[in-house]
Amino acid sequence: MTKRRVVILLGPPGAGKGTQASRLSAALSLPHVSTGDLFRENKAKGTALGKQAQEYMDAGKLVPDELVLDMLFDRIARADCAGGCLLDGFPRTLPQAEALALRLSGVEVHALNLRVPDAALVERLTGRRTCGACGNIHHVRHSPPKHEGSCDKCGGALVVRSDDRLETVTRRLAVYREQTLPLEGWYRQRGLLSEVDGDRAADLVFSDLVRAATAVGAA
Secondary structure, three states: OOOOEEEEEEOOOOOOHHHHHHHHHHHHOOOEEEHHHHHHHHHHHOOHHHHHHHHHHHOOOOOOHHHHHHHHHHHHOOHHHOOEEEEEOOOOOHHHHHHHHHHOOOOEEEEEEEEOOHHHHHHHHHOEEEEOOOOOEEEOOOEOOOOOOEOOOOOOEEEOOHHHOHHHHHHHHHHHHHHHOHHHHHHHHOOOEEEEEOOOOHHHHHHHHHHHHHHHHHO
8 A cells, every 4th residue: 555645734824825735736746635625525515524514514613623534534535645645724723633643643744834924924915806706816016907906817806805804814813823823833843844934936935845845755
């Protein structure tokens, strides 16, 4: 049986995990597994796991960690993950990291952490403008539209999503510091963490992520 390798991408909201994950997945030949995508896929297919998760969400409750793990390992069991995967969006808390470690016993695990100052995160997130028609994203500073307020891709109106409003961004960062930031120390203590400066051009960040992941994989 091929030994699996799981690379976990960590970092606060706005650190660029989504942007880097697809490129990193291709570079490492590891499928990108996002827990957000897993929820949507299981819901769309009407799976037993998806129905269970929906019951919790309909009741306004958090989906239990064990159910999320069941979805995750159902995905990892597929043929394309025989060599492992790039995991994005899980774990988010120490109990999740501990539960994941138990299920990944014997699997090579490495966490890559994108470090970005809070001021840069706020600027990135609050500056995003999303097309209400096609979902294309512009940024007032980094990728402004050719015509103010209009999407370059389809011409639709650009809006500020609720997630990108300052009060929401501030709350999301506070939750991250409380719940997810401790994962850095947890993985560092186990010698499983590489730090990458995410406050630079995307290509430079990507090169360092690949270098860190490849160095560990070749060790």
